[in-house]
Amino acid sequence: xxxxxxxxxxxxxxxxxxxxxxxxxxxxxxxxxxxLTEAMGINSPSLYAAFGSKEELYRxxxxxxxxxxxxxxxxxxxxxxxxxxxxxxxxxASAKTFTRPGRPPGCMVVLSAVNAIGVGDETTRILRExxxxxxxxxxxxxxxxxxxxxxxxxxxxxxxxxxxxxxxQGMSIQARDGASRQVLEMIAQGAMAAWDALTIPxxx
Amino acid sequence: xxxxxxxxxxxxxxxxxxxxxxxxxxxxxxxxxxxLTEAMGINSPSLYAAFGSKEELYRxxxxxxxxxxxxxxxxxxxxxxxxxxxxxxxxxASAKTFTRPGRPPGCMVVLSAVNAIGVGDETTRILRExxxxxxxxxxxxxxxxxxxxxxxxxxxxxxxxxxxxxxxQGMSIQARDGASRQVLEMIAQGAMAAWDALTIPxxx
DNA sequence: TCGATTGTGTATCGATCGACACATAAATGG
DNA sequence: CCATTTATGTGTCGATCGATACACAATCGA
Numbered sequence: 001x002x003x004x005x006x007x008x009x010x011x012x013x014x015x016x017x018x019x020x021x022x023x024x025x026x027x028x029x030x031x032x033x034x035x036l037t038e039a040m041g042i043n044s045p046s047l048y049a050a051f052g053s054k055e056e057l058y059r060x061x062x063x064x065x066x067x068x069x070x071x072x073x074x075x076x077x078x079x080x081x082x083x084x085x086x087x088x089x090x091x092x093a094s095a096k097t098f099t100r101p102g103r104p105p106g107c108m109v110v111l112s113a114v115n116a117i118g119v120g121d122e123t124t125r126i127l128r129e130x131x132x133x134x135x136x137x138x139x140x141x142x143x144x145x146x147x148x149x150x151x152x153x154x155x156x157x158x159x160x161x162x163x164x165x166x167x168x169q170g171m172s173i174q175a176r177d178g179a180s181r182q183v184l185e186m187i188a189q190g191a192m193a194a195w196d197a198l199t200i201p202x203x204x
Numbered sequence: 205x206x207x208x209x210x211x212x213x214x215x216x217x218x219x220x221x222x223x224x225x226x227x228x229x230x231x232x233x234x235x236x237x238x239x240l241t242e243a244m245g246i247n248s249p250s251l252y253a254a255f256g257s258k259e260e261l262y263r264x265x266x267x268x269x270x271x272x273x274x275x276x277x278x279x280x281x282x283x284x285x286x287x288x289x290x291x292x293x294x295x296x297a298s299a300k301t302f303t304r305p306g307r308p309p310g311c312m313v314v315l316s317a318v319n320a321i322g323v324g325d326e327t328t329r330i331l332r333e334x335x336x337x338x339x340x341x342x343x344x345x346x347x348x349x350x351x352x353x354x355x356x357x358x359x360x361x362x363x364x365x366x367x368x369x370x371x372x373q374g375m376s377i378q379a380r381d382g383a384s385r386q387v388l389e390m391i392a393q394g395a396m397a398a399w400d401a402l403t404i405p406x407x408x
Numbered sequence: 409t410c411g412a413t414t415g416t417g418t419a420t421c422g423a424t425c426g427a428c429a430c431a432t433a434a435a436t437g438g
Numbered sequence: 439c440c441a442t443t444t445a446t447g448t449g450t451c452g453a454t455c456g457a458t459a460c461a462c463a464a465t466c467g468a
Contacts, residue, residue: 005414006464029233030321033456043417045458050415054456110377114318117234128381162378162387163394170374173314174366177332183366190367194398209444210434237426247447249428254445258426409468416463424455433446438439 012050015040019051020061025104028058028113055120058112065108066130072097073107073168077137083145084199087138087164088192094168095184098175105179106172134168135161152201160198167191216254219244223255224265229308232262232317259324269312270334276301277311277372281341287349288403291342291368292396298372299388302379309383310376338372339365356405364402371395 018039022031033054037044051057076089098106109130116124135158142157171184179187222243226235237258241248255261280293302310313334320328339362346361375388383391 003414004412004466006416006466008415009464025319026321027319030319032454034454044456045418046416048457111318114315114377114380115229115231115234116380117230131377131381159390159394162383163391166374166378166391167371167395168374169377170370170372173318173335173373173377174370176318176320177335179366186363187367187370190363190398190402191371191395192398193401194394194396197397197400198394207444208436208442210436210446212445213434236424238424248426249448250446252427411466411468413466414464416461418461419459421458422456425453426451427453428451429449431446431448434444436441436443438441 008046008050010040010042010046015042015047015050016057016060016064019057020064020108021104023058023061023112024065024108027111029118031058055123058119059123059126062109062112062127062130069097070107070109070130074134074137077141083141083150084192084195086141087195088188090138091164091168091171091188091191092185094171095181095188098171098184099179099181105175107169110169110172111176131165131169134165138164151199154201155199163194163198164191212250212254214244214246214250219246219251219254220261220264220268223261224268224312225308227262227265227316228269228312231315232259233322235262259327262323263327263330266313266316266331266334273301274311274313274334278338278341281345287345287354288396288399290345291399292392294342295368295372295375295392295395296389298375299385299392302375302388303383303385309379311373314373314376315380335369335373338369342368355403358405359403367398367402368395 018041019036022035022039026035031054033044033047036054036057037047040047042050047057051060073090073093076093077086080086080089094107109127113119113124113127116127119127138161139157142151142155142160145151146153146155146157167187171179171187174184174187222245223240226239226243230239235258237248237251240258240261241251244251246254251261255264277294277297280297281290284290284293298311313331317323317328317331320331323331342365343361346355346359346364349355350357350359350361371391375383375391378388378391
């Protein structure tokens with residue numbers, strides 16, 4: 001059962017995290033192989049032996065991002081007691097994680113391949129599905145709230161979910177422009193100001 | 205007064221517009237000189253003679269963008285009769301211009317240099333000022349509304365302006381992911397749902 | 409100990425990047 | 439006409455891109 005051949009001399013997971021930081025900060029295209037190998041502390045052939053190619057490394061990096069950073073943002077959607085608290089928690093957690101000291105500002109899934117040039121079609125599809133997945137998760141939380149009687153059954157969850165995800169994606173841009181956690185939290189509160197108007201059935 | 209030397213054989217303004225399209229669609233880095241010269245219908249030395257460098261061409265392109273596309277978005281802020289109509293018009297105009305057929309989706313100022321790598325510091329500063337300029341313009345419109353008695357004087361314009369600009373920047377991301385004008389308009393309406401809660405002084 | 413297998417470091421590949429040298433073409437003023 | 443000035447097209451520059459060839463090192467099973 002033991003591994004054959006010469007053992008790898010570096011920590012694959014640690015190297016992946018360093019690569020994630022580079023992709024996160026610079027974006028896919030601007031992250032040169034030399035940037036990656038320098039940050040990972042390995043030579044180019046070791047990178048290719050362990051990860052296959054720059055694009056495969058990038059895919060592993062966004063998967064690792066989703067499993068760590070992204071999870072912090074989405075967990076309020078599952079755990080908060082009400083739909084309103086869930087979405088507020090989602091935005092407030094975004095404000096926090098988008099401005100973590102020592103980490104690139106904003107969301108890697110949103111910012112690291114905006115123009116989708118140079119990255120393969122399959123990777124582009126994965127990124128789009130991850131972004132669309134946030135909308136789906138919020139929709140489901142809203143549907144649950146409808147089923148539980150918190151929100152009226154006449155509500156259409158989709159536009160509400162799209163709206164809040166749009167705000168959250170805009171917060172990534174703001175974070176890149178230097179917005180602090182406090183500023184992002186103010187923006188999140190601004191977005192939550194729409195809650196009652198969006199969820200209480202109109203007389204019209 | 206006539207021009208000396210051999211006259212330029214191409215329309216400089218038309219070439220600039222083609223270059224703008226390339227930068228807008230692909231982003232600054234991914235726009236290769238070969239992409240630009242092909243779209244502009246000229247050879248590399250002609251580009252350098254007329255525009256100086258890739259980055260100077262890019263600066264002219266974003267200036268041209270601001271003078272045309274961007275103006276369509278910001279004009280409601282000046283012309284609408286009320287602050288609410290101004291901001292609603294700003295978002296609705298964004299929904300329209302972000303999905304114009306035959307043009308790249310979303311806003312060039314927001315999308316074409318997200319990671320700000322490879323582009324010079326001065327150009328980065330210009331882009332950030334353009335983005336921040338939207339916040340300032342909305343703030344001023346809100347202040348005008350306060351002065352005119354439309355909005356209460358206790359209102360703080362800055363967080364409201366930041367909030368709406370954040371929504372608009374998120375709409376650029378949504379447009380890049382294929383959102384239609386109708387979807388973006390729904391999102392804009394979602395953002396406007398916060399208006400009363402943001403502008404009517406709270407009892408608290 | 410030895411063949412098989414796998415990882416590492418050096419050095420470099422062809423392709424492409426942004427930018428330009430140079431000779432020529434096309435306009436001007438005199 | 440000619441000297442000057444500016445633009446164009448061909449060709450190519452050094453640098454860097456992502457990706458490997460190759461020889462050697464380090465582990466395995468037998």
